Amino acid sequence: MKSTLTAALLATLASAQQGLQPPVQTNVTVFAPPENYTIPKVLYGRVRALECPGNDVLLATWENYLPVDGESEGCPPDCPENPYIPIYESFDQGQTWAERSRVYDTQNGWGLRYQPELFELTEQIGDYEPGTLLVAANSIPADLNGTRIDIYFSTDEGHTWEFASNVAEGGYAVPDNQYDPIWEPFIVTHEGQLIVYYADQREPGTNGTLGQKLSHQVTDDLQSWGPVVERPGMPVLAELPNGKWIYVFEWLNTDVVENQPGEPAFEFYYRIADSPLEVADAEDVPLLPFNSDSQPRGTPYVVWTPAGGENGTLIAGDNYHTGIYKNTQLGARDAWEYVETPAGLAYSRSFLVLPNDPSRIMIIAPGPNPGVGDNIVYVSTIDIDDDETPYPERYTGHQATSGKCASRGEDAAPTDSTPTPIATPPVQTALADKLATNGVAFAAVLGAAALL
Numbered sequence: 001m002k003s004t005l006t007a008a009l010l011a012t013l014a015s016a017q018q019g020l021q022p023p024v025q026t027n028v029t030v031f032a033p034p035e036n037y038t039i040p041k042v043l044y045g046r047v048r049a050l051e052c053p054g055n056d057v058l059l060a061t062w063e064n065y066l067p068v069d070g071e072s073e074g075c076p077p078d079c080p081e082n083p084y085i086p087i088y089e090s091f092d093q094g095q096t097w098a099e100r101s102r103v104y105d106t107q108n109g110w111g112l113r114y115q116p117e118l119f120e121l122t123e124q125i126g127d128y129e130p131g132t133l134l135v136a137a138n139s140i141p142a143d144l145n146g147t148r149i150d151i152y153f154s155t156d157e158g159h160t161w162e163f164a165s166n167v168a169e170g171g172y173a174v175p176d177n178q179y180d181p182i183w184e185p186f187i188v189t190h191e192g193q194l195i196v197y198y199a200d201q202r203e204p205g206t207n208g209t210l211g212q213k214l215s216h217q218v219t220d221d222l223q224s225w226g227p228v229v230e231r232p233g234m235p236v237l238a239e240l241p242n243g244k245w246i247y248v249f250e251w252l253n254t255d256v257v258e259n260q261p262g263e264p265a266f267e268f269y270y271r272i273a274d275s276p277l278e279v280a281d282a283e284d285v286p287l288l289p290f291n292s293d294s295q296p297r298g299t300p301y302v303v304w305t306p307a308g309g310e311n312g313t314l315i316a317g318d319n320y321h322t323g324i325y326k327n328t329q330l331g332a333r334d335a336w337e338y339v340e341t342p343a344g345l346a347y348s349r350s351f352l353v354l355p356n357d358p359s360r361i362m363i364i365a366p367g368p369n370p371g372v373g374d375n376i377v378y379v380s381t382i383d384i385d386d387d388e389t390p391y392p393e394r395y396t397g398h399q400a401t402s403g404k405c406a407s408r409g410e411d412a413a414p415t416d417s418t419p420t421p422i423a424t425p426p427v428q429t430a431l432a433d434k435l436a437t438n439g440v441a442f443a444a445v446l447g448a449a450a451l452l
Contacts, residue, residue, distance in 0.1 A: 022093040022354040022362070022381055026342045030060055030088055030097045030364070030377040038065040041375045045364035047094075047352045048118045050157060051131065056356065058090040059158055060097065061116045061135070062366045062377050080104065082111025085137050087118075087158050093354065094362055094379045103135045103152050103161045110146070114138040114173070119187040125194050126221030133158050134222075136167070136185035136196060144173040147181040149198055151222065164222050167196050168215070182215075186235050190276050193220050197235035200228070218277070234266075237276055238304045241312055246331050247271045247279040248287075248300040248316060268296035268318055272331050287316060289325055289338040296321060299348030307359035307385055315361055315384065319347045319369070324361070326384060343380035344368055359385040 033041040043063040050057040064086050066079060085103040090096060105112045117136040121128055133154040140147055147170040152161045170182035183199040200215040216235075218226040234250045250266035271282035287296055296318035306312045314327040321338075322345055329335035343349070346367030354360040361384055366377045 022357050022360045023095065024360070024383050025095065025379075025381045027344060027365075027378040027380055028094060028097075030379055031062070031086070032376045033065070034067075036067045038068050039373050040369075041065050041373070042366040042377050043347050043375065044115055045346065045348075045366040045377055046116060046118045046350050047362055047364040047379065048120060049352060049355050050133075051120055051122055056091060056093060057157070058094055058352070058362075059100065059118060059133075060088045060090070060364055060377070060379070061085055061118050062364075063114055063116065080111075082109070082142070083113045085112045085116045085135055087135075089158075093356070094381060101154075101159050101161065103137065105139050105150070106163050107150060107166070108139045108141075108146075108148060110139045110141040110148075112137040112150070113140040115184045117185045117187055121189065121194075123189055123192065125189065125192070125219070126223065128153060128164075128222055129155075131155075131157075134164070134187060135161065136187055138173075138183065138185070140173045146171065147173050147183070149182060149185050149196070151196075153222070165219075165225070167217055167225055168198065168200075168228070170200070170202050184234055186237070188237050188276050193218050194222060195276060196225075197237070199234050234300060236301050237279075238302050238314070239276075240272075240304055240314075240330055241306070242330060243274070244330070245273050245276045245279065246302055246304070246314060247273060247276070247282070248302045250298060250300055251284075266298045268298075268300045268316070270300075270302070270316075270331065285331075285333050287325060287336055288333070289336045290334060292338040294321065294338070296325060301348065301350045303351045303353055303361070305353040305358045305361065305384070307353075307357075313384055315351055315353075317349055317351065317363075319345060319349060321345075324351075324363075324382075324384075339384075341380065341382050343382070344378060346375075346378075354381065359383055 031042065042065065045060065045062040047058060047060045050059065064083055066083055082105060084105070086099060087101045087103065088097045089100040103112060115138045119134045119136070121130050121132045121134065123130055135152045136149060138147055139150050149167040151164040151167060153164045154161050167185065168182055171180035173181045175181070180202040182202065186197045188195045188197070195216050195218050197216040215228045217228055235247065237245055237247050239245050248268065248270045251269050268287045269284050270287055271279050271284060273279040273282040296316065297320045299319040300316065302314060302316040304312055304314050308326070309328045311328055311330050314331055316325040322343060323338050323340040326337045326339055327335050341363065343363040344365050344367045346365035347369050349363055349365045352362040352364070354362055360381050363380045363382065364377070365380070366375055368375065
């Protein structure tokens with residue numbers, strides 16, 4: 001049975017000329033952190049187009065590394081003690097951005113520190129109606145002694161947020177075999193169920209020398225979660241027009257670790273399955289472009305767009321290359337083409353098929369990479385149907401959508417572009433010396449960049 005997502009993707013072609021035409025643009029600044037932000041300042045960007053408002057609303061989010069040791073100069077207004085997930089908005093297809101809201105950790109007193117996932121429901125899940133926004137993120141204390149993937153929801157298009165439920169919890173947030181954390185949630189809906197995939201280190205010794213595997217859990221009400229089901233790697237999925245699903249992940253190549261020290265060891269693989277719940281039974285296929293010797297490695301991402309031919313186009317990418325990988329043959333292993341883009345490196349990049357023109361792909365890239373002191377959140381928009389598109393010079397300073405919410409339809413009220421006052425952060429319990437512990441957190445991030 002074809003899901004709501006596929007229907008929305010195909011409907012994009014019919015509505016592509018409505019609304020604001022997305023421009024081709026290169027490295028537009030979404031957020032430039034102040035100088036006293038903790039290195040790496042920003043990482044792990046995600047961008048989504050809202051279905052329900054119908055007025056070209058984009059939302060973006062990322063990991064946000066606030067100043068430490070009581071510093072407040074340069075911090076955003078009402079700077080909290082613990083990290084939060086920022087939500088930024090754009091009403092002009094990504095040309096300008098402003099803060100819409102913040103998602104605070106209201107449950108653990110730790111802060112929402114790593115790996116936000118932003119998702120909009122396009123079908124009813126329990127009591128949660130289409131149009132409800134979800135943020136899944138990793139709640140981690142400053143001393144890194146715990147990982148909890150929690151979900152927050154918004155019924156007012158991301159202006160305010162409430163806690164929904166905890167999906168899973170793990171241990172110390174360092175990607176070594178001796179520890180047991182969980183990482184990197186990714187959300188999919190399928191036939192009335194919501195699935196959260198995540199990387200899982202709770203069984204040391206998995207995957208050769210490292211403990212990372214992938215798990216998922218399923219819910220039909222966003223409150224109770226089914227048992228853990230294992231999968232490989234750092235997961236992202238997209239639905240194809242033939243009803244199948246592509247599942248991309250990274251997997252450790254121990255030959256690289258042993259014989260090519262310093263090279264990225266996590267190679268990019270994918271599977272094609274009949275259902276997002278059946279990827280464990282599908283064949284592992286390395287993504288190898290026919291026109292390049294360079295295999296993508298690390299932080300895989302994929303989207304499908306109806307543009308580019310009768311099968312549409314798969315767009316994949318990693319954090320080791322500035323280009324993208326195109327496939328117009330529904331994921332056939334010999335049909336991947338590497339195409340360079342002007343967008344920069346980042347940990348990690350993600351893609352959005354823009355609703356008003358499915359040939360335009362937005363890349364959000366908080367980069368250039370971990371360990372660099374001047375990371376900035378950028379977005380770029382490329383045209384996949386015209387490789388000769390003249391890109392503007394660089395600035396120095398899981399999906400297409402239908403533009404219509406499933407149940408609210410034509411009556412959905414447009415989003416008010418008037419800024420909403422940012423909510424005050426909740427009272428938090430004092431934690432250990434933040435300067436020292438955030439130093440540990442930074443070291444863990446560098447490890448995660450190399451290993452996850």
